[in-house]
Amino acid sequence: MARISQDRKASRTARAPQLRYIRTLECDADRLWKLITQPELVSTWLGPTTLSDTQYGGFTIATGAHTQHTGLITTCSPPHYFQLAFHHPPHHPSTVLVDVVPSDHASHLILTHGGLPRDLLPVYDRLWTESLTRLERTAAGGLRALRS
8 A cells, every 4th residue: 555645845946936745655666667657657647648759758648628738858767767848838848857766665756846937836736736646546556557
């Protein structure tokens, strides 16, 4: 069963506000990495996800009935971290950095979403809070399926 602890902070940077979430899941880092990087598994907790440009790391995520986000994977170092340029027109792209930190009996997920316009802070806070709660449920319910 996955256990999750929550730490959420909005802070100001020189550029723009950022959101940071720190979660602890009782699953190993390899399992967590699969949940956050394989499109068919990301679709179970974030929203229907497709890789739109596999050569350059482009992706599309549908986070609601009429809401779609696109972006580009800018850095990836499996199984430790990746960084995305997250597009939300007409605003400038924001940056999402996801770190996976293994420990003895759990894995830690640190998600930082920076460069956000102030008016979108509540929108993304709700998106990440609800999505990370679904990630917890997915990790708790899908451990057996991910082992194979």
